[in-house]
Amino acid sequence: xxxxxxxxxxxTFFYTRDGxxxxxxxxxxxxxxxxxxxLVGESGCGKSVTALSILxxxxxxxxxxxxxxxxxxxxxxxxxxxxxxxxxxxxRISMIFQEPMISLNPAFTIKxxxxxxxxxxxxxxxxxxxxxxxxxxxxxxxxxxEKRINxxxxxxxxxxxxxxxxxxxxxxxxxxxxxxxxxxxxxxxxQAQVLDILYKLTxxxxxAILLITHNLGLVAESAQRVVVMYAGQVVEEGPVAAIFQxxxxxxxxxxxxxxxxxxxxxxxxxxxxxxxKGIVPSLFDLPPGCAFxxxxxxxxxxxxxxxPRQVAISPGHYVxxxxxx
Amino acid sequence: xxxxxxxxxxLGMIGLxxxxxxxxxxxxxxxxxxxxxxxxxANREAFPSREFFFGTDEYxxxxxxxxxxxxxxxxxxxxxxxxxxSIFGVAIGAVxxxxxxxxxxxxxxxxxxxxxxxxxxxAIGIMAVLGGHLFNVVIALGFVYxxxxxxxxxxxxxxxxxxxxxxxxxxxxxxxLIIIWRHILPNCTAPxxxxxxxxxxxxxxxxxxxxFLGLGAPPPAPSWGNILSDARNFMLDAPWMTVFPGxxxxxxxxxxxxxxxxxxxxxxxxxx
Amino acid sequence: MATMIPYIIKRLLYFIPTLLLVxxxxxxxxxxxxxxxxxxxxxxxxxxxxxxxxxKSMGLDRxxxxxxxxxxxxxxxxxxxxxxxxKRPVIQSxxxxxxxxxxxxTLALLFSLILSLPSxxxxxxxxxxxxxxxxxxxxxxxxxxxxxxxxxxALLVFSVHIGWFPSIGFVPxxxxxxxxxxxxxxxxxxxxxxxxxxxxxxxxxxxxxVLRLEYVTHARAKGLSEWKVITKHALKNAFGPALTTIGLxxxxxxxxxxxxxxxxxxPGLGKYIVVAIYARDYPVVQxxxxxxxxxxxxxxxxxxxxxxxxxPRIEYQ
Numbered sequence: 001x002x003x004x005x006x007x008x009x010x011x012t013f014f015y016t017r018d019g020x021x022x023x024x025x026x027x028x029x030x031x032x033x034x035x036x037x038x039l040v041g042e043s044g045c046g047k048s049v050t051a052l053s054i055l056x057x058x059x060x061x062x063x064x065x066x067x068x069x070x071x072x073x074x075x076x077x078x079x080x081x082x083x084x085x086x087x088x089x090x091x092r093i094s095m096i097f098q099e100p101m102i103s104l105n106p107a108f109t110i111k112x113x114x115x116x117x118x119x120x121x122x123x124x125x126x127x128x129x130x131x132x133x134x135x136x137x138x139x140x141x142x143x144x145x146e147k148r149i150n151x152x153x154x155x156x157x158x159x160x161x162x163x164x165x166x167x168x169x170x171x172x173x174x175x176x177x178x179x180x181x182x183x184x185x186x187x188x189x190x191q192a193q194v195l196d197i198l199y200k201l202t203x204x205x206x207x208a209i210l211l212i213t214h215n216l217g218l219v220a221e222s223a224q225r226v227v228v229m230y231a232g233q234v235v236e237e238g239p240v241a242a243i244f245q246x247x248x249x250x251x252x253x254x255x256x257x258x259x260x261x262x263x264x265x266x267x268x269x270x271x272x273x274x275x276x277k278g279i280v281p282s283l284f285d286l287p288p289g290c291a292f293x294x295x296x297x298x299x300x301x302x303x304x305x306x307x308p309r310q311v312a313i314s315p316g317h318y319v320x321x322x323x324x325x
Numbered sequence: 326x327x328x329x330x331x332x333x334x335x336l337g338m339i340g341l342x343x344x345x346x347x348x349x350x351x352x353x354x355x356x357x358x359x360x361x362x363x364x365x366x367a368n369r370e371a372f373p374s375r376e377f378f379f380g381t382d383e384y385x386x387x388x389x390x391x392x393x394x395x396x397x398x399x400x401x402x403x404x405x406x407x408x409x410x411s412i413f414g415v416a417i418g419a420v421x422x423x424x425x426x427x428x429x430x431x432x433x434x435x436x437x438x439x440x441x442x443x444x445x446x447x448a449i450g451i452m453a454v455l456g457g458h459l460f461n462v463v464i465a466l467g468f469v470y471x472x473x474x475x476x477x478x479x480x481x482x483x484x485x486x487x488x489x490x491x492x493x494x495x496x497x498x499x500x501x502l503i504i505i506w507r508h509i510l511p512n513c514t515a516p517x518x519x520x521x522x523x524x525x526x527x528x529x530x531x532x533x534x535x536x537f538l539g540l541g542a543p544p545p546a547p548s549w550g551n552i553l554s555d556a557r558n559f560m561l562d563a564p565w566m567t568v569f570p571g572x573x574x575x576x577x578x579x580x581x582x583x584x585x586x587x588x589x590x591x592x593x594x595x596x597x
Numbered sequence: 598m599a600t601m602i603p604y605i606i607k608r609l610l611y612f613i614p615t616l617l618l619v620x621x622x623x624x625x626x627x628x629x630x631x632x633x634x635x636x637x638x639x640x641x642x643x644x645x646x647x648x649x650x651x652x653k654s655m656g657l658d659r660x661x662x663x664x665x666x667x668x669x670x671x672x673x674x675x676x677x678x679x680x681x682x683x684k685r686p687v688i689q690s691x692x693x694x695x696x697x698x699x700x701x702x703t704l705a706l707l708f709s710l711i712l713s714l715p716s717x718x719x720x721x722x723x724x725x726x727x728x729x730x731x732x733x734x735x736x737x738x739x740x741x742x743x744x745x746x747x748x749x750x751a752l753l754v755f756s757v758h759i760g761w762f763p764s765i766g767f768v769p770x771x772x773x774x775x776x777x778x779x780x781x782x783x784x785x786x787x788x789x790x791x792x793x794x795x796x797x798x799x800x801x802x803x804x805x806x807v808l809r810l811e812y813v814t815h816a817r818a819k820g821l822s823e824w825k826v827i828t829k830h831a832l833k834n835a836f837g838p839a840l841t842t843i844g845l846x847x848x849x850x851x852x853x854x855x856x857x858x859x860x861x862x863x864p865g866l867g868k869y870i871v872v873a874i875y876a877r878d879y880p881v882v883q884x885x886x887x888x889x890x891x892x893x894x895x896x897x898x899x900x901x902x903x904x905x906x907x908x909p910r911i912e913y914q
Binding site for chain 3: 441453586
């Protein structure tokens, strides 16, 4: 098994005036070369921080990667000097952000920003760089790329901006792409298009994608494996089919039940929308034992006292739950 | 209100103490200091001593008392001129923001025109026309600062309009005036207060500059600017005439700046 | 750039009514003077016939709106009035003295930018560290110290006691660059200090805001060095608001020049205005104030236009 990314027991904490927020509290996950891994969980569960930690982009202060290993092709990124990390950023690992309007610099043209990515990592002439950039824009299906490349971000629509982000992310043929909610800010009709382009091009270069999202539907359609996070920890992971058909963790089950079905609220057999009772715990003040305990529909007494250990349900399918075994 | 946070702001509290100190000195001046206008020919240009804490000027007047009495002038001018500016500024800004359209356009163009003048220059111009009298300084500075208040209030009014308060209130049958007075203005107090403290600081500096040029408080009034203006001719012989009034000005302005910063932090960090 | 033309035209159209209003204000100002300006000019003992005829020749018997139009017409032709004292055209004196003021304010501007921009940027990067606190204290002092007092104190220390710089007098820099500079260092630096403090704070807060934004994180994610991230990505966006502040503060420089020129006895336009006020030479006062106001309006227009370079989104608003 060829792992392009292997995160082992990562802990990233935020030290603030109000206390220590354990945003990532012992997370382990891996990606195989070329696979799409869905990282799901609600806002604040630590998925974005995990991605930022990989590239050491966590703002310090107040954030700090406290312990753990992040192996890229076997090399521990957390031990590397920042200079080498910069060489990796954008080149071997690239990141796509959620809101392209705010992640593209409004003061520079598309051309400036794309070329900058190229010049930072390659010795390349201006003309050739521009040609590559235009070719990339064509691949992401931006009409008239030679003209649009001179536009400013605010002159493009949301979907096109995100395609530019994808173009930039793929320009240097990375091994791993961190996609942080890449379509959340887009219209529903555009989402599918953008994702299609992302997957198609990524497959062509054989890159792996860490798809961070709270949208289970996206994961079901495209990912091969899923990792579910809650309150800074991994609660369940496994192949997509196993998770969707045989979820063992009550949180995962709750998430799956929350997706409304067509006709659910109409007619004679109306059902209310399912919701997981309770609220997410404060990351400053995590309870001992299982973090999900306060909201669990059928906990055991052990759950309040001890953090659950990870157990295998079937090949590749693991759950951290005293009950889910 | 975020009173507690305000009192926790260390620098802001230092500023408040300085301001209160100034006010106190102004009120208690007759008890603390001797007559600031008293000429004492025998003790001209005396070095600071126990009798004359800050020394004396070329007429033998006690600089210490003049500086203390100077707080009265600077507070009088700054408070009154900011009051004038804020009343007119708020009225203009509220009307402009609320009614919009042509009214807004015309009023704001006037405001822009006033702001097209460097403030001191306009104040100098007005003082040249009106003549050197304490109250005229109030008029001059008040006039010059109106646009700043008008703009801020207009901005608040516009953003409140966008939020729909106005429509809701109109739908309930309130008249324009009531809406402006009761609903809109109370929501503008935060930026108003911040602007007021900033303007108070500027007003003190402005008055001192005007008096320094001879276009402000008429001599022999003990305005800090006046003292410095006299001091200019005696820099070599009596440097203390220059030092102390300047420190007084700096402290007074610093007090308002510190407190104003704290207010801004507490009321609307975005303004920073 | 071509897309900016409609924006430029729009700004220019807005500019003209403002200019007219400025002229109106100045006109209105001087006509507030109590008393009859002709009597002021000729003196109290002038004969009534003289007063009437002079008034007629100056057009002062015409209705005010007509006077205003005539006056504006004159200004557009470069006639800013005639000095009562010297009988010379005001524009002449302006031409002689304005260069001094320009040099003073430009040097003050340079001084203030050199001081404020780097320190503001560094304060933002080192936010909440000791360096930042020093910065805050420094800028607080900068906006609280009265400029003219600083000038006086500077004279006291540097000229009188240490003797590094000459205290009064002036050598034009276009005649002798270095000697002229020596005369300008103290006035320019005391004039520019206030502005430096304000711009420094503005730069810092603008940088702080920008550094928080996602495109900065994105720039880092691309592998750019921190230096590049700050100087290229953050700065360009942060500079816009700072630029606007600079434009506004330039007005303060122009106004402050009046005081600074008085303190240092520089033969500039500012001092000329003060002297004219003492002499009750109202045409001079009127003409000079109008002139400075016009310059200020033009500068702000230029700043507005420049702003669109730093924030291309502005054209579309």
